[in-house]
Amino acid sequence: MPDLGLEVLLKGSNIMRLLAGLWVALRISLISVAGSIPIGIILGTLMTGRNIVLKAILKIYLEFIRIMPQLVLLFIVFFGSTRMFGWQPTGEVSAVIVFTLWGAAEMSDLVRGALISIPLHQYESSEALGLSKTQTYWYIIIPQTLRRLIPLSINLITRMIKTTSLILMIGVVEIMKVAQQIIEANRRSSPTAAFGVYLVVFLLYFLACWPISLLAKYLERKWR
Amino acid sequence: MEENILTVEHLRKEYEGNVILDDVNLSVKRGEVVVIIGPSGCGKSTLLRCINALENIQSGTIRLQDEVIEAGAKNLAKIREKIGMVFQNYELFPHLTVIENILLAPVKVQKREKKEVREEAVKLLERVGLKDKAESYPRQLSGGQKQRVAIVRALCMNPEILLFDEVTAALDPEMVREVLDVMLELARQKRTMVIVTHEMQFAQAVADRVLFIDEGKIMEQGTPEELLQHPKTERTKQFLNIFHYEK
Numbered sequence: 001m002p003d004l005g006l007e008v009l010l011k012g013s014n015i016m017r018l019l020a021g022l023w024v025a026l027r028i029s030l031i032s033v034a035g036s037i038p039i040g041i042i043l044g045t046l047m048t049g050r051n052i053v054l055k056a057i058l059k060i061y062l063e064f065i066r067i068m069p070q071l072v073l074l075f076i077v078f079f080g081s082t083r084m085f086g087w088q089p090t091g092e093v094s095a096v097i098v099f100t101l102w103g104a105a106e107m108s109d110l111v112r113g114a115l116i117s118i119p120l121h122q123y124e125s126s127e128a129l130g131l132s133k134t135q136t137y138w139y140i141i142i143p144q145t146l147r148r149l150i151p152l153s154i155n156l157i158t159r160m161i162k163t164t165s166l167i168l169m170i171g172v173v174e175i176m177k178v179a180q181q182i183i184e185a186n187r188r189s190s191p192t193a194a195f196g197v198y199l200v201v202f203l204l205y206f207l208a209c210w211p212i213s214l215l216a217k218y219l220e221r222k223w224r
Numbered sequence: 225m226e227e228n229i230l231t232v233e234h235l236r237k238e239y240e241g242n243v244i245l246d247d248v249n250l251s252v253k254r255g256e257v258v259v260i261i262g263p264s265g266c267g268k269s270t271l272l273r274c275i276n277a278l279e280n281i282q283s284g285t286i287r288l289q290d291e292v293i294e295a296g297a298k299n300l301a302k303i304r305e306k307i308g309m310v311f312q313n314y315e316l317f318p319h320l321t322v323i324e325n326i327l328l329a330p331v332k333v334q335k336r337e338k339k340e341v342r343e344e345a346v347k348l349l350e351r352v353g354l355k356d357k358a359e360s361y362p363r364q365l366s367g368g369q370k371q372r373v374a375i376v377r378a379l380c381m382n383p384e385i386l387l388f389d390e391v392t393a394a395l396d397p398e399m400v401r402e403v404l405d406v407m408l409e410l411a412r413q414k415r416t417m418v419i420v421t422h423e424m425q426f427a428q429a430v431a432d433r434v435l436f437i438d439e440g441k442i443m444e445q446g447t448p449e450e451l452l453q454h455p456k457t458e459r460t461k462q463f464l465n466i467f468h469y470e471k
Contacts, residue, residue, distance in 0.1 A: 125315035128276050129329035129381065130305035139328060143319050223319070 005193030008186040009200060017182070021175030022204050025164040028092060028174075032099035033157050039100070040107020040153075047112040058108065065105040071166050073098045078170040091172035099160055106156055114148040147223035154216035158209040165205075175201055227254050228289075229385050229416050230275065235284035237267070237274055237440075244270050246440040248284070252385065255414040259421060259431035259448075263463060267440040268420045269312075272387045275418070276309050288384065305333060308378030308386040312393050314370040316362040316377070322349070323358040326377045334381065341380060348376045352406050368399030372406055379410075386410070388419040404430075424467050428452055436460045 009015050047058050065073070078094040081087050089097065118141055126136040168177040179201045183194050230252040237245040245267045252258050260268045273279045275286055280295040287293065291303050316325050323345060330341040349355045352372040362370055371391055378386060388407065392400040404426050410417065411430045421427055427434055427448060434451040436444045436459075444451060444460045455461045 121311065121313060121315045122317065124278055125309070125311060126317070127301075128278065128304060128307070128309040128311075129377070130301045130333040131329060132301050135332060139332065140317055144317075147319060 003190075003192050004196030004199065005186070005190035006196040006200070008182055008190050008193045008197065011186070014182050017178045018175060018200065018204065021173065021178035022208060024092070024172065024174040025161060025167075026208060028095050028099060028164055028167070028172075029157060029160040031096050032103050032160055033153070035096070035100040036103025036107045036156070037153060039104035041111050043104060043108035044111025044115065047108060048115045062105045062109055065102050070098065070102060070163050071169060073102065074166060074170050091167060091170040094170055095164070095167045095172060099163070103156060103160060106159075107153060110149060110152045110156070111145075114145045114152075117148060118144055147219075151216040151220040151223070154212055154219070158212050158216075161209055161212075162205065175204060228252065229254050229256075230418070231285075231287045232271075232275070233285050233287075235271070235274060235286065236282045237270060237279060238282050244440055245274070245281075248437075248440075248442055250435070250442070252416060252418060254416055257411045257415075257417045257419065257430055257432045258435060259419045259427040259433070260435045260437055261421065261424070261427060261463075262435075262437035262443075266437045268437045269389050271437070272309070272389045272418065272420055275387060276304060276307050301333070305329075305381055306384040308381055308383035310371070310374050310378050310386070310388050310391050312390045314362070314367070314374045314394075316370055316374060318362050321359050321361055322354070322365070322373050325362070325373060326380050329377070330380050345376065345380050348379055349373075351409075352376060353402075366399060367395045368402045371395065371399075371403045375403075375406055375410075385416045385418065388417065388421070390420050390422065392421065392423060424452060424464070436463065438463070 009018070043058055043061075046054055049055070074094060077097050078089065078091060081089060081094075122140055122144070123136060126140045127133075131139065164174055165176045167174060168180070173181075179197050183197050186193050228251045230250070232248055232250040235245055235248040236243070248267075248271060250258070250271075260271065262268045270279060274281050275293065277286075277293050277295040277297070277300055285292055288303055288306060291299065293303055293307075294300070297303075316322075317328070320328065323342065326345045326349075327338065327341055330336045331338050346355060346358060349358055352375065354369060354372055354376075357365060357369060357373070362373070365373065374391075391407075392403050395403065400423065404423065407417070407419070407426075408430055419427075419430065429448075431448045433445060434448050435442050436451060436455075436457075438459055444455065444457050451460065452464065455464055
């Protein structure tokens with residue numbers, strides 16, 4: 001067994017600091033998802049509408065956010081907003097802003113996809129049974145849309161959690177940053193700690209994302 | 225018993241400049257089974273969809289008893305309760321079980337007692353041989369089973385008239401029979417039905433009257449014997465010949 005330098009985690013409150021870092025990552029993701037879902041539902045519904053100008057603008061927004069690397073967006077908001085507007089958001093606020101913009105864009109596309117995937121015949125057979133427009137949406141269309149949407153939006157959460165590993169670049173002390181600090185601080189006493197510590201980080205990310213991913217899979221199967 | 229349930233007068237339907245139905249006149253009496261045949265694209269499915277106001281029409285009137293059926297009309301939902309429609313692709317609601325599919329409209333639209341409708345639904349399911357499938361989801365059923373559920377769903381609204389739009393066209397051959405048998409049984413119960421189909425032998429067996437539609441017009445109509453065995457027009461003969469094989 002090679003020396004993984006795992007003993008550094010037992011020094012001081014290192015393991016607790018790592019967990020606190022993980023919590024920062026999770027907190028940012030969850031707040032961003034909570035913001036993304038309502039915005040995404042509104043934008044996605046608008047994307048299925050008839051207003052061509054609005055649809056074009058939303059499409060550009062979606063593509064812009066998708067093409068831009070998240071790190072560039074983080075830098076624009078964190079460093080750029082000070083220069084442009086004289087407003088200095090903290091790293092965590094910047095991260096929430098960027099992740100919400102990103103999540104809302106992705107979510108809008110998921111909502112649009114879910115809505116247009118309901119075949120026209122579902123509306124027709126519902127109306128043929130005498131259901132009103134409102135009843136058709138309430139009993140037939142919305143439940144089917146949500147069933148397609150929920151597993152997909154849960155997957156979006158795991159993608160966000162993974163992407164929070166970038167925000168150490170704008171000075172947020174999350175799990176990756178804490179790991180770096182632990183390794184740096186123990187460079188002399190445990191020069192091989194990098195592998196072990198990052199391995200633990202990997203496991204923690206895995207433990208956070210795996211149950212979420214399982215839940216998504218379970219719901220997908222249940223509501224197929 | 226000479227009461228007209230359904231009356232279609234001078235119906236004209238255009239779509240993007242093309243005439244789909246042209247001066248179609250049709251009346252269906254209580255208890256009558258009318259079968260509509262014709263080549264694909266002739267407008268026969270569109271006619272059924274017009275009767276249920278799923279398509280808007282350019283001129284003419286469609287009446288169910290005394291009430292005019294019109295897309296966008298205020299009482300449309302009320303009239304549609306009296307028209308049961310079964311589609312080619314079943315169109316069950318995939319997120320609801322079989323029994324929920326059946327109960328939805330009677331309970332939510334007609335505001336009937338859930339318990340009472342359930343009893344009726346179970347009886348009907350039993351008649352079509354699907355009592356044990358009440359709690360299944362549509363995806364767990366075969367095509368023929370889904371179509372039988374769709375028929376029960378339409379029946380549970382106690383409609384005045386049933387419309388069948390090529391209900392066996394999407395089925396595997398061995399499942400066609402089970403669906404047609406249910407429809408034959410309904411004909412024996414003197415249900416009023418308008419059936420669009422490509423099954424000529426079935427048409428022969430079930431119909432009181434057969435209509436041949438081509439290019440948006442009713443070309444010929446008569447009893448099954450008259451129309452299917454001794455067609456008068458050249459066009460009808462040609463069409464029926466498609467179903468004949470000789471070596």
